[in-house]
Amino acid sequence: MTRALLASRNAKKLRELRRIVAAEGIARLEIVGLDEVPAFPEAPETGATFEENALAKARDAARETGMPAIADDSGIAVDALNGMPGVLSARWSGKHGDDDANLDLLLGQLGDVPDERRGAAFVCAAALVIPGVDEIVVRGEWRGTLIRERRGTGGFGYDPIFVPAGSAITSAEMSAEEKDAESHRGRALRQLVPHLQRL
Structure with missing residues (x-):
């Protein structure tokens, strides 16, 4: 069994990557998160x-652990x-990971923007670093529009x-x-699947 590290402590991201790996039938690959390896200093983004x-995150994780490392950075582009x-x-x-505050600020900034100009895209870049072998970086985008009130309780960040x-x-x-089938992260991570299959 080959182990690969997802350089994240986000349990939802870890579950998502594990679902994609399982759906692609990569049975000999175990995806672990940062909480499952010895701690190391993580560089700021x-x-x-x-x-x-x-x-940068994938390089750090691969260097510190010697394992193939996957990292992503994602957000919304309005x-x-x-x-x-x-x-x-x-x-x-102003405060990292405060979803409610981030949502409130963005909704406030878009208050006067008419519905037809509320286009946005979720963007995800994902990197796979295989120590001493290769570095792969891919990008996934998911286009849509932003509504004025939150709806739904799944996901995180700007999903509502x-x-x-x-x-x-x-x-x-x-x-x-x-x-998983549609999202920016799913689109990016699925582009890494052929490389993960070769691990």
Whole structure:
């Protein structure tokens, strides 16, 4: 059994990657998270792009553990805000990971934006670093629009206000399987599958 590290403490991300690996039939690969390996100093996310942050996290994790490492950086790019919050999505309100505060701030900033100009995309860059062998970086995007009130309790982050293109429900109202099939992270991680199959 080969082990690969997802350089994250986010249990939902870990479950999502494990579901994708299982769905692709990669039986000999075990995905573990940061809480399952000895702790090491994690560098802050200081890159200007999702790709830079994902690759830096994967490189750190591979170097510190010697394991193939997967990392992602994701967020929402809002058309009316010239692509922001972007890499600042998780700390848009000033405090990292405060979903409610981030949502409130974004909704406030878009208060006067008409419905037809509320386009946005969830973006995910995912990196796989295989120590001494290869570095792969891929990108997935999920287009949609932002509504004015939260709907749904699934997912996290900006899911309750994001209605994917062609859908009538928010990504927070989707089942985990529906979201995996469509989401930016799912799209990015599935691009890594051929490389994971070779581990």
